[in-house]
Amino acid sequence: MASYIARRLLQLVPVLLLASIVIFGLMRLIPGDPAQVLAGEDASPERIQEVRVRLGLDQPLPMQYVVWLGRVLQGDLGESVISGQSVATILSQKLPATAELAVGALLLALVVGIPLGVTAALRRGSGLDLAVTAYTSIVLGIPNFWLGLLLIIVFVVMLNWLPPGGRVPFTENPLEAIKYLLMPVLTLSIRASGIFIRFTRTAMLEVLPEDYVRTARAKGLTESAVVLRHALRCALIPVVTIVGLEFGRLLAGAVIAEQIFAWPGVGRLIIQSVGQRDYAIVQGVLLLLVAVFVLINLLTDLMYGFLDPRIRLARGR
Helix, strand or coil: CHHHHHHHHHHHHHHHHHHHHHHHHHHHCCCCCHHHHHHCCCCCHHHHHHHHHHHCCCCCHHHHHHHHHHHHHCCCCCECCCCCCEHHHHHHHHHHHHHHHHHHHHHHHHHHHHHHHHHHHHCCCCHHHHHHHHHHHHHCCCCHHHHHHHHHHHHHHHCCCCCCCCCCCCCCCHHHHHHHHHHHHHHHHHHHHHHHHHHHHHHHHHHCCCHHHHHHHHCCCCHHHHHHHHHHHHHHHHHHHHHHHHHHHHHHHHHHHHHHCCCCCHHHHHHHHHHCCCHHHHHHHHHHHHHHHHHHHHHHHHHHHHHCHHHHHHHHC
């Protein structure tokens, strides 16, 4: 297992390198000049050129990339051209808010999606199954931004139950933190729950007719033991893949949710930094998100061996 993990980690190196090239290239395609933004609209050409030299923007693009990559390999993501703070410091301040949002949305989606998917599969063709299927069809067609605005209209404008936006850390006031977290989490989790329901139901329907499930029933095991210990464990293998992919999508979707609810995370930071042509922050945030996504894929792959011992044996050979 250790050698397998080492090989997978080595395979991540070219992926991250390619991602860094793409991120660096895309940033240079954004219209506008960060030197002009930093120097001011009324700055003279000499002042703008001075800022460009200070930022290293006067060098050829390949040289700019090599310099930036060298700093990244040393743990230096650069400094914001607007605030002067290091990108690492800014990320350390913003990342907990985004992680709180994405993890909360993922947990809520799992708590709703997997039990409903299992129940719908066990009662295939019933009224409950039809209702769950209708729910998935509806929520999968709702855009996140529209759902977020709808939640604001209902819970803020009409009912006045929740604050319209912002964030309160759990360490300061847990109850207030939940109030501020609820709408952004619902915005991200409702669609994800529909995806988990659909994949869990499909996987369970494929597993329930298998011989080992019938054998478990023939041995006299209770229905809950058959479902939880035998059927669900194998059915979760394809679902784990979707969970990993969906967590990455939740991180990406947090950009919209954070903007709608004024949530002070990295998603909102990206939008602000793009508008300010702050290359260092955008490059650092995107590279971090890519690294998190590929590590989640690695953890997802390792989960297969926990759920199915046959996968561990195959890796051992």
